Amino acid sequence: DTGVSQDPRHKITKRGQNVTFRCDPISEHNRLYWYRQTLGQGPEFLTYFQNEAQLEKSRLLSDRFSAERPKGSFSTLEIQRTEQGDSAMYLCASSLPGDSLYGYTFGSGTRLTVV
């Protein structure tokens, strides 16, 4: 297992288009998280999955954002009708229960640019 994989690494899209990102967590990790990072800021929590259940969503996650984790394996994050303010690095992370002292394992992120 090579860690958390995210695809694509970069995405440039025109305003108003829909985009979808994929995250493949570490296979034995049942917990999966999406974060967003903008320039000069730390990662901000978007949503959390335990297995296939989406258990928490941030207020940052507008109706244009939707995330899924079918079968509790990979996850997708879709942004509909993209806006310039959506430009950011989207980070996926995974962990096991009881990993409080060991942190999350992050992927390298998907950098979204909306033009």
Add this chain to the structure above:
Amino acid sequence: DQQVKQNSPSLSVQEGRISILNCDYTNSMFDYFLWYKKYPAEGPTFLISISSIKDKNEDGRFTVFLNKSAKHLSLHIVPSQPGDSAVYFCAASEGSGGYQKVTFGTGTKLQVIP
């Protein structure tokens, strides 16, 4: 509401000297504190953590100190090496619906000068 604050956006240190990165928090419900390191074009990588019931944790060149009464923690790197140059994020977690929800600070960019 920024619950985890890193007030120094950047820090430059000479190779071999000590690097001290600081972090303040406001939420007394945080029970674990973590430091992550991030290189450009990569995701954050976990570095070291500390439970709220301890005041110090050491791992090689890295030591984290926690002062709960001041709601302050710091990361010491001794001796600093050029490969330590990166952005360091302070993070804190609290139990939320059966999992630990992690909140990050804004980061401090460390430059270690050879």
